Structure formats: C-alpha cells, structure tokens
Amino acid sequence: MDDMTGRVVVGYDPSEHSRSAVRWAATEAVRRGTPLTVLHVVDDGGFAGRMPLGMADYWPAMILEQAGKRTTEAAELAARSAPGVAVDVKVLFGSVPRVLIEASGTAELLVLGTRGRREVVDFCLGSVAHTVTAHARCPVVIAAEQDAPTPSPDHPVVVGVDGSSSSDAALAFAARTAAATDAPLVVVSAWSTAGVDTWLVPYSDQGAPAPDEILDWASGPAREAADHAEQIRDRYPDLVVRPQVLRGPTVRVLAEAARGAALLVVGTRGRGSLSNLVLGSVSHGVIRAAHCPVAVVAHEHRTTAATVKAAASDAATSGATRN
DSSP, X not given: OGGGTTOEEEEOOSSHHHHHHHHHHHHHHHHHTOOEEEEEEEEHHHHHHHOOTTOTTTHHHHXXXXXXXXXXXXXXXXXXXXXXXXXXXXXXXXXXXXXXXXXXXXXXXXXXXOSSSSOOOGGGSTHHHHHXXXXXXXXXXXXXXXXXXXXXXXXXXXXXXXXXXXXXXXXXXXXXXXXXXXXXXXXXXXXXXXXXXXXXXXXXXXXOOOHHHHHHHHHHXXXXXXXXXXXXXXXXXXXXXXXXXXXXXXXXXXXXXXXXXXXXXXXXXXXXXXXXXXXXXXXXXXXXXXXXXXXXXXXXXXXXXXXXXXXXXXXXXXXXXXX
16 A cells, blocks of 8 residues: 555544544644545455345445445545645455555554544444554554544643653654644653552551552652653753643543543554553543544554555454454
8 A cells, every 4th residue: 555655544434423533634634744545445344245146246346436435525525624635535345454554554644533432433343443553553543522623732732651662652743743733742641559558468567668658659650751751842842741640540540631632642562562551441441531532653653564464464363353
C-alpha cells in the first residue's frame, strides 16, 4: 500500500460514528498538510458467507459498486468538513485487521471510528481493536465521540506517562500535536496502593512503614515519570505543560483527566506487547471510558514492509481465533 505513504488514513463503514471519524481525520489532515485516504474494507470472509446462490459471477462487482458509492459519500463529507483537504477513496477486499495494519505500514496516521465509549464498531469489534492498536506501525486514533473538539488553547492534549520508552513515544506525539495547535499539554502519571497492604501484612508486627511512608513509596515512580516528562519543555520552550500525579486506577485517572480535552494519548510497545498504560482490558477501558478521541502510539512506528505484512498476517490469524 505504498500509495498511502505519508497520508492520514481513515477506516470507514456506513455508521454515523464512522462519519465522525471521517470529519476528525479530514480536519487533522488539513492541519498536518497531508492528503487523506478514506479506506473501506470489505471483509472477504463475511462477503463469501453472504453471497446469494447463483450470483458468484457478478456479486463481487455489485458489492464493490455499493461500497464505492458509500466511500465516495464519505470523501464528500470530508471535503465539506475540512475545505481544502486532498482526499481520495480506496475499497479493498480482505481481512479487516490485516488491511488496516498493512495500511499503517506507510500511513502517517490511522483513524478509526466507534459507536461510542461502550461499543466498538464492525471492524474494531473486540479482538480487532486490540489487534490493530497492538500491531499498527503508525499512531492510531480511535475517534469515540461525535463533534469532538480539536486541540486548541481551550482544549488540551492529555498524555499518560509511566517513564517507559513506550510512554516517551506517546509523550513525543502528544507534545508535537499540542505545540502545533497552541494547546496545553497535560501530563498524567497514575499510581495506586493496590497490593501494597497485602504485601505488608506479614511485617505489620515487625515495624512496618507508617502510612505516609507507604504512600510516598507507592507514588514515587509516578512522580519520577512526571518529572521526566517535563523535560519535553526543552524541545518545545513555548509549550504549556501541566503535570498531574494522580492516585487511582489508570483507566479512571486518564478518563477523568481527559474530560474537556481534545485528545488523550497512550503508548504501546508494539508487536502485541502492551505497556502498563495499555495492557489488555486497560487499553479497551481507556478507549471506551474517554470522552475524547484516543491516540495509541507504538514505540517503534516503522519496520520493513515484510515485517508489517507478517505482523498483519499473524494478527489476522490470532484475531480470528479469539473471535
């Protein structure tokens, strides 16, 4: 998919929330000064299962024609939403996660739509959302809200950090976005005492640390992560950075911190190994709980085309197995 090189690519289906993703992606493409591709994937497995008896000769052409019309309508929506956007359309047969992951191998940004915080649409259903975000080779934005604001002085960019290289990649993406839009950058580091009390029980009669000492010890890594993240000011001297070290479960902390924000950014290690901030149900929890678009940023964005195809193939197989 070399023709998607450097583009913002938005995965599209006929749902209203996918239309919201198209609008968001079009605005972002104009801001970046990059072309937009509206990509519709016809699931080859589902397509075969729906084929009426005796229509094998012209059923594929009919499906492509219908899909092409819908995708062209989405391109027109993009043009109305973001005047001046350079937009084209692409309709492909294939495994949905595999096609999306392969597109991410050359795209600058991949945007997916959802029906809301509790239900992820067709090509992002269940394991597919997990698969695409875990294996994508460019940042992926899950546009979960209709009419979401864009980053601005009144609508900050929020990023979750934990001091890892994965969160450093998320921080770089978030800072670059905030600086380009004059938006404040809110750096959130979450911590909790989950498991600490249990760990200390055997030592409670032998002079276990006082409560204040426990809290200081438990919050230490989060404070260090926030301090480390503030060094981003060296790269963007004019950027307004607001560090927050907050106690509580990661999903709840990030979702609450992102209320009123334009974008929430978290990181992954890629190749399916998710960081602390986006581990399994937590990643899905953040996507569903956040009241703004969520960007998932891989630590390593680019690999060879062969590696991307291999990851896409593995991901499609594992996704089909989990489904």
